[in-house]
Amino acid sequence: MAAEPSRAPQHRTQHDQSRQSEARRVAVVGAGLAGALLATLLGRRGVPVTVYERRPDPRIAGAERGRSINLAISARGLAALEEVGLREHALARALPMHGRMVHPSGGTTNFQSYSADGTRAINSISRSELNAALLDTAEATPGVTLRFGHKVTAVDTASGKLTLDGPGGTLTEPADIVLAGDGAYSAVRRGVRPGGAFDVDTDFLEHGYKELTIPPRDGDFALDPDALHIWPRGTSMMIALPNLDRSFTCTLFWPKDDFEALGTPEAVTAHFRRHYPDVAPLMPDLAGDFAHNPVGSLVTVRAWPWVRTGEGASVALLGDAAHAIVPFFGQGANCAFEDCIEIDRCLDETNGDWAAALTRYQERRKANTDAIAEMALDNFVEMRDRVASPVYRARQAAVHALERRLAGRYVSRYELVSFSTLPYAEIPSRIRRQNLAVAGAATAGTLLAAGALRAVRSLRARARR
Numbered sequence: 481m482a483a484e485p486s487r488a489p490q491h492r493t494q495h496d497q498s499r500q501s502e503a504r505r506v507a508v509v510g511a512g513l514a515g516a517l518l519a520t521l522l523g524r525r526g527v528p529v530t531v532y533e534r535r536p537d538p539r540i541a542g543a544e545r546g547r548s549i550n551l552a553i554s555a556r557g558l559a560a561l562e563e564v565g566l567r568e569h570a571l572a573r574a575l576p577m578h579g580r581m582v583h584p585s586g587g588t589t590n591f592q593s594y595s596a597d598g599t600r601a602i603n604s605i606s607r608s609e610l611n612a613a614l615l616d617t618a619e620a621t622p623g624v625t626l627r628f629g630h631k632v633t634a635v636d637t638a639s640g641k642l643t644l645d646g647p648g649g650t651l652t653e654p655a656d657i658v659l660a661g662d663g664a665y666s667a668v669r670r671g672v673r674p675g676g677a678f679d680v681d682t683d684f685l686e687h688g689y690k691e692l693t694i695p696p697r698d699g700d701f702a703l704d705p706d707a708l709h710i711w712p713r714g715t716s717m718m719i720a721l722p723n724l725d726r727s728f729t730c731t732l733f734w735p736k737d738d739f740e741a742l743g744t745p746e747a748v749t750a751h752f753r754r755h756y757p758d759v760a761p762l763m764p765d766l767a768g769d770f771a772h773n774p775v776g777s778l779v780t781v782r783a784w785p786w787v788r789t790g791e792g793a794s795v796a797l798l799g800d801a802a803h804a805i806v807p808f809f810g811q812g813a814n815c816a817f818e819d820c821i822e823i824d825r826c827l828d829e830t831n832g833d834w835a836a837a838l839t840r841y842q843e844r845r846k847a848n849t850d851a852i853a854e855m856a857l858d859n860f861v862e863m864r865d866r867v868a869s870p871v872y873r874a875r876q877a878a879v880h881a882l883e884r885r886l887a888g889r890y891v892s893r894y895e896l897v898s899f900s901t902l903p904y905a906e907i908p909s910r911i912r913r914q915n916l917a918v919a920g921a922a923t924a925g926t927l928l929a930a931g932a933l934r935a936v937r938s939l940r941a942r943a944r945r
């Protein structure tokens with residue numbers, strides 16, 4: 481399986497004085513998953529970087545309410561974390577999920593392995609722990625300065641200045657390079673001047689999400705922790721991922737109106753008893769969680785271009801700010817991490833020439849992020865609807881059988897997305913080629929079998945004569 485070349489971490493320490501002299505004043509906006517990783521990668525190149533984060537330090541203040549509590553991290557995310565020495569740390573704090581446990585309406589649960597041999601797993605990890613580990617690593621990197629409680633409100637590419645709301649009021653800070661990792665509703669994307677905001681399409685799903693909790697039962701997991709649990713319900717669904725404290729975080733993906741329709745605790749309890757009967761008794765705080773936890777929006781962001789250059793500064797978007805995707809392939813953070821690695825790689829290839837590197841970065845990444853955005857939307861239908869059908873299960877069994885028989889030559893889409901670093905944009909065409917080859921072989925096989933049958937019949941007829 482194709483993997484992008486990986487470089488040993490010590491590579492970063494070999495950057496010489498000349499590279500350092502090219503360092504500019506670099507600002508990273510947002511100390512989320514992408515911003516914290518990118519700051520570390522840049523610091524290790526000898527580029528001084530200041531990270532501005534609107535929130536207080538989450539390691540002190542605690543996690544922000546309303547963000548997803550845990551994430552599935554897979555091959556792409558792990559490859560990126562390896563670059564900053566955090567792969568093993570992350571895996572040690574993660575729970576592997578080797579497949580989906582499907583809870584059909586009115587049926588018995590069934591486990592669907594993610595890989596043909598059952599060995600591959602995606603990893604459930606706490607978002608706040610991962611963010612804290614990335615912030616610790618960034619903070620320990622020479623040249624990286626973290627400034628919490630600083631909300632960027634505008635970027636002037638002509639004068640090379642950021643405007644921020646800080647603890648003491650509004651201030652401006654100089655910056656030659658501004659890397660915007662400030663999330664799906666990016667202030668930088670909206671607040672860049674002159675020339676107005678970046679061009680962007682934002683598509684909101686009619687579905688929102690709300691998180692609920694299944695606490696441990698008698699000190700243990702209430703469900704199998706080796707699986708990502710799915711309750712497919714046609715137009716909506718619930719999923720659950722395990723946490724290290726033996727609880728599960730459930731996420732409801734429902735049409736937004738459906739959340740509002742359940743106006744009382746009794747209505748919530750009755751709805752769950754009816755539609756999620758196996759799990760309702762495992763949620764003692766169901767009605768309270770439902771009432772208090774917010775409904776989040778699900779958005780696909782397609783910005784282009786991602787880079788804007790003026791007399792005084794260049795601005796580039798990354799992560800969700802450039803390409804937020806719906807979470808149904810568990811790839812948003814994995815994909816944002818790949819952006820950071822690509823920026824670092826492009827700086828390597830251009831000897832630290834920021835203008836050339838950022839242009840190369842956006843050109844290489846755009847087709848990939850468009851591809852995963854489409855696959856993520858498609859996977860919503862698969863998860864909420866198709867996985868429950870016996871036909872789907874038979875098809876999956878056939879796919880795994882083909883994967884075993886044609887090892888390396890026939891690989892499922894899920895495997896290519898989650899367990900490889902093949903560029904996302906190459907996956908749809910690879911799947912098409914594989915399917916054509918299999919269809920061709922099947923047709924040839926059928927013709928051969930028909931030919932053989934005819935030959936046997938004619939031999940038998942001759943023998944009878």
Ligand SMILES: Cc1cc2nc3c(=O)[nH]c(=O)nc-3n(C[C@H](O)[C@H](O)[C@H](O)COP(=O)(O)OP(=O)(O)OC[C@H]3O[C@@H](n4cnc5c(N)ncnc54)[C@H](O)[C@@H]3O)c2cc1C
Binds near residue numbers: 533801
């Ligand atoms: C329900 C749900 C489940 C998900 N599950 C998965 C999953 O299983 N696997 C996966 O890979 N991805 C998943 N994702 C996607 C993932 O959360 C995002 O893709 C990822 O967080 C993007 O990282 P980011 O750093 O670009 O943005 P963010 O994580 O959003 O970080 C942005 C940061 O910028 C800061 N900021 C915002 N505005 C400003 C400002 N004006 N000034 C300064 N700072 C600012 C924010 O406070 C934040 O710290 C999920 C998303 C959702 C909604």
